[in-house]
Amino acid sequence: MILTLPTLAEPQHFHVAEKLLFIVLAAASGYGFWRRFGPILNRILSSKKDADFRLFPIGRRLWDFFWQVMCQAKVIRQRPLPGLAHAFVFWAFCAFALVTLNHCAAGLGLGFLDPTGWFGRFYTYLAGVFALACAAGILGLFIRRFLVRPKWLGETLSWESGLIALLIFALMATYLAAFLVPDTGVAVRELWWAHTLVLLAFLPLIPHTKHLHLVLSPATIFLSRGGFSRIPPLNGDEDFGLVAGTDLTQLVSLQAYSCVECGRCTEHCPANNTGKILNPKEIILGLRSYLNALGPRSDEPLLGKYNSQEAVFECTTCGACEFQCPVGIEHLPILVGLRRGAVNTGAWEDQHGAKLFLALERGSNALGLPAQERDKFIEKNALPIFDGTQEYCLWLGCMGGYDPKGREIIVSFVKVMNYLGTSYGVLRKEKCTGDPVRRLGNDLLFEQLASANLEALAQNKVKKIVSICPHCVRTIQEDWKTYGTPPEVEHHSEFLARFADKLPRATNSASFVTGHDFSRAENADKTAGALAPVPPRNEKIVFHDPCYLGRYRNVYDEPRQVAALAGELVEAPRNRERSFCCGAGGGLAFLGEESGERVSHVRAAELAATGAGVVAAACPFCNTMFRDALAAQGEGAPQLLDIAQLAARGLPQENDI
Amino acid sequence: MKIIVAIKQVPERDAQVRIDAAGKWIEEADLHYAMNEPDAYALEEALQQKEKHGGEVVVISAGPERVGSTIREALAKGADRAIQIVCDDLGKRDALGVARLLAAAIKTESPDLVLTGLQSEDLGLGQTGVIVAELLGLPHATLILQVEKTETGLKVKRELEEGWFQTIELPAPAVLTIQSGGNKLRYATLMGIKRAKTKEVRQLSAAELGVDGAPVVTLDEITLPKKQKSTQMLGGSAKEAAAALVEKLKFEVRVL
Numbered sequence: 001m002i003l004t005l006p007t008l009a010e011p012q013h014f015h016v017a018e019k020l021l022f023i024v025l026a027a028a029s030g031y032g033f034w035r036r037f038g039p040i041l042n043r044i045l046s047s048k049k050d051a052d053f054r055l056f057p058i059g060r061r062l063w064d065f066f067w068q069v070m071c072q073a074k075v076i077r078q079r080p081l082p083g084l085a086h087a088f089v090f091w092a093f094c095a096f097a098l099v100t101l102n103h104c105a106a107g108l109g110l111g112f113l114d115p116t117g118w119f120g121r122f123y124t125y126l127a128g129v130f131a132l133a134c135a136a137g138i139l140g141l142f143i144r145r146f147l148v149r150p151k152w153l154g155e156t157l158s159w160e161s162g163l164i165a166l167l168i169f170a171l172m173a174t175y176l177a178a179f180l181v182p183d184t185g186v187a188v189r190e191l192w193w194a195h196t197l198v199l200l201a202f203l204p205l206i207p208h209t210k211h212l213h214l215v216l217s218p219a220t221i222f223l224s225r226g227g228f229s230r231i232p233p234l235n236g237d238e239d240f241g242l243v244a245g246t247d248l249t250q251l252v253s254l255q256a257y258s259c260v261e262c263g264r265c266t267e268h269c270p271a272n273n274t275g276k277i278l279n280p281k282e283i284i285l286g287l288r289s290y291l292n293a294l295g296p297r298s299d300e301p302l303l304g305k306y307n308s309q310e311a312v313f314e315c316t317t318c319g320a321c322e323f324q325c326p327v328g329i330e331h332l333p334i335l336v337g338l339r340r341g342a343v344n345t346g347a348w349e350d351q352h353g354a355k356l357f358l359a360l361e362r363g364s365n366a367l368g369l370p371a372q373e374r375d376k377f378i379e380k381n382a383l384p385i386f387d388g389t390q391e392y393c394l395w396l397g398c399m400g401g402y403d404p405k406g407r408e409i410i411v412s413f414v415k416v417m418n419y420l421g422t423s424y425g426v427l428r429k430e431k432c433t434g435d436p437v438r439r440l441g442n443d444l445l446f447e448q449l450a451s452a453n454l455e456a457l458a459q460n461k462v463k464k465i466v467s468i469c470p471h472c473v474r475t476i477q478e479d480w481k482t483y484g485t486p487p488e489v490e491h492h493s494e495f496l497a498r499f500a501d502k503l504p505r506a507t508n509s510a511s512f513v514t515g516h517d518f519s520r521a522e523n524a525d526k527t528a529g530a531l532a533p534v535p536p537r538n539e540k541i542v543f544h545d546p547c548y549l550g551r552y553r554n555v556y557d558e559p560r561q562v563a564a565l566a567g568e569l570v571e572a573p574r575n576r577e578r579s580f581c582c583g584a585g586g587g588l589a590f591l592g593e594e595s596g597e598r599v600s601h602v603r604a605a606e607l608a609a610t611g612a613g614v615v616a617a618a619c620p621f622c623n624t625m626f627r628d629a630l631a632a633q634g635e636g637a638p639q640l641l642d643i644a645q646l647a648a649r650g651l652p653q654e655n656d657i
Numbered sequence: 658m659k660i661i662v663a664i665k666q667v668p669e670r671d672a673q674v675r676i677d678a679a680g681k682w683i684e685e686a687d688l689h690y691a692m693n694e695p696d697a698y699a700l701e702e703a704l705q706q707k708e709k710h711g712g713e714v715v716v717i718s719a720g721p722e723r724v725g726s727t728i729r730e731a732l733a734k735g736a737d738r739a740i741q742i743v744c745d746d747l748g749k750r751d752a753l754g755v756a757r758l759l760a761a762a763i764k765t766e767s768p769d770l771v772l773t774g775l776q777s778e779d780l781g782l783g784q785t786g787v788i789v790a791e792l793l794g795l796p797h798a799t800l801i802l803q804v805e806k807t808e809t810g811l812k813v814k815r816e817l818e819e820g821w822f823q824t825i826e827l828p829a830p831a832v833l834t835i836q837s838g839g840n841k842l843r844y845a846t847l848m849g850i851k852r853a854k855t856k857e858v859r860q861l862s863a864a865e866l867g868v869d870g871a872p873v874v875t876l877d878e879i880t881l882p883k884k885q886k887s888t889q890m891l892g893g894s895a896k897e898a899a900a901a902l903v904e905k906l907k908f909e910v911r912v913l
Contacts, residue, residue, distance in 0.1 A: 234847075237851050240848055344847040345848045346843065353844075357844035358842055361691075362670060363669075444846060444849075445845075
């Protein structure tokens with residue numbers, strides 16, 4: 001008994017009238033598609049050219065295309081189950097290319113795939129498997145959107161999404177059904193026409209909905225800027241950033257039209273999660289609405305009807321949005337671009353912002369303190385001055401040089417460097433690297449700071465910098481490139497991790513203390529004072545990944561290696577690439593946080609809830625933000641220490657960290 | 658309304674100032690310079706008046722070539738044009754000498770209002786604006802925090818001691834010396850700097866203005882104050898010591 005394999009049935013021939021009808025409908029469908037897509041393509045292409053766009057090196061682009069588009073890596077990794085469902089739908093579409101081509105060719109009597117031949121049979125079966133997976137996937141996604149209703153998909157139900165889901169399901173069903181009918185007869189013909197009509201109905205719908213990403217997103221990912229938060233340099237005397245429609249570049253317009261409205265960006269936004277009006281998805285869709293209404297040649301300000309200045313200045317530039325986006329939208333250059341447009345033209349009037357800018361116009365640091373304060377700190381701690389002979393220049397930064405907590409980190413780090421016998425020195429004078437100013441979009445001030453610093457570093461013959469602040473590291477390594485060649489720079493976690501095996505582990509866990517001044521270990525002995533003695537806590541350490549070290553620099557393991565010298569590590573629920581911002585970035589440490597919950601408090605609560613006795617930080621800004629937030633939690637809140645302080649604990653010591 | 662703002666370029670606040678070998682001035686070689694802060698407030702007031710009433714803001718500054726950068730900053734913040742009085746011996750002129758230079762240039766402009774900072778951050782004489790007013794034959798008022806234009810001239814608010822203020826009315830044109838803190842300063846923008854490149858900066862010399870430099874007040878010497886340190890131990894119980902401390906801080910050191 002021979003098993004007869006099911007074969008994909010195809011109508012053997014069509015009447016001339018049917019062929020004509022098919023051609024007419026196909027043309028109408030194509031016209032419907034172009035009528036909507038043509039203007040969109042036109043708006044993208046007639047936007048300003050990206051002056052800094054380089055097709056080469058193409059390797060990175062090809063890899064991103066392969067990994068993110070073909071393998072759907074980001075889609076799956078960040079939201080696994082729905083991501084996988086979507087991947088099935090996408091892969092089915094890819095697999096169906098030949099099938100669809102053959103289907104249409106068959107309508108004209110030119111079918112080339114023989115479903116009884118070995119290749120045809122293999123291919124139609126393969127497509128069948130994908131069709132099953134796709135049908136299952138799309139059904140699952142439909143249930144999720146319409147029955148489960150996760151909040152980041154929005155309040156209102158999207159009927160267009162439902163319609164598209166139905167059409168995709170119908171395409172798969174009509175294909176699979178063709179395995180179950182004979183080659184001759186009415187059924188196969190009806191199925192063919194059903195499949196064709198669904199296809200021709202689907203095509204013109206694509207540019208009308210977010211399903212435009214089918215066409216655009218592979219290009220968006222291929223053409224993306226690359227890197228992370230890659231802010232383009234301003235181009236020429238009339239470029240002040242994203243002020244009006246005329247400033248939108250082709251890449252920005254392409255990205256605006258690629259948004260699939262999945263809401264992953266908003267889901268992870270610290271501002272949005274704490275009640276601010278900023279919604280990264282709405283920023284991108286706002287640009288899309290602007291382009292649809294006014295086009296890329298308009299002089300209307302971008303921050304007006306479709307996007308608000310208030311929202312744009314609530315961003316901490318943590319990058320969670322850009323990191324999550326599965327279609328290659330780069331939110332950070334857009335947000336910073338919008339800020340540039342407001343600040344470079346003076347349209348942004350904010351008293352804290354002005355205060356920061358004026359402090360840096362007149363002085364050397366973002367805190368507005370006289371440079372003598374830094375000189376006193378250097379003198380008091382006998383820090384060696386960099387004279388060109390040492391290997392490393394220790395960059396203090398504004399926090400390390402002027403902030404009390406930042407200074408403690410420096411003192412601990414210096415202890416470790418001395419123990420290791422590192423050759424280092426500090427510069428006599430430092431100016432702020434300009435990070436807050438760069439993220440707020442003040443290019444005038446940033447150019448002044450970057451250029452002055454680059455000149456000073458060259459004069460002092462600095463070859464390698466080590467810094468305790470991820471913001472300094474990022475700004476020096478990446479953002480200064482526009483104005484010169486920065487020296488090598490690394491973060492102190494990378495430095496310490498290299499020597500982790502030379503550093504002794506901390507043995508006495510009893511040295512961890514609680515109390516109001518959480519990081520001052522010397523207060524542990526002063527139990528006779530106002531604070532009642534508290535039993536020593538556990539020695540678990542939770543490390544908070546700073547945005548500018550983690551997502552921006554891809555450094556996750558090194559600080560953990562260093563923190564592990566002092567105890568056992570536990571992880572926060574949102575960690576590594578999903579780390580939740582402390583709230584200080586984007587210049588926001590210098591502005592007022594006017595509405596909603598405080599980002600730092602939300603994160604501090606999450607960290608404390610892990611039950612750890614110590615919160616380990618690797619950024620002086622995170623340190624400052626958590627200090628107040630943890631203090632607000634009162635007695636019993638975990639101690640807050642930088643990884644340098646943790647590393648220093650293990651050193652043979654005079655017990656005075 | 659045509660407003661003239663007289664601005665001085667002074668060593669920046671963080672500068673390590675050293676006295677020169679002759680003991681008569683400071684070492685200028687390694688210094689960085691910035692706009693005098695009270696003059697920045699004067700400029701801000703002028704720009705706000707222009708925004709309210711229209712007109713033109715002209716900045717004027719005397720000094721060596723490096724003064725150009727401060728002038729450009731003023732133009733970037735919104736001033737319409739500038740007059741630069743190039744003179745390399747500003748340090749050797751006294752307040753009368755500087756005022757003569759400024760007044761000679763200002764006279765040619767016939768302004769409706771002249772603003773300048775209350776005093777400079779380096780010498781702190783507080784005289785130049787007042788002398789300019791006298792030389793121009795104009796009424797003046799000092800320590801100004803707010804300026805309002807009225808039917809008959811100006812209404813201004815002056816800052817006095819101990820939290821007291823005084824409101825005066827005076828006719829225009831007039832000279833006002835502006836106290837810091839009356840307004841929020843605006844920051845320099847990229848757009849401002851780019852636009853500043855096309856704004857007019859007219860250069861004049863002391864000779865062209867027909868002003869000679871012989872000072873009536875000469876600077877004898879500059880010295881550092883002698884540092885003293887004295888430590889007093891306050892005894893008694895915590896309460897007594899605290900009370901004694903408060904008394905000393907109030908009446909001896911006078912910081913409370």
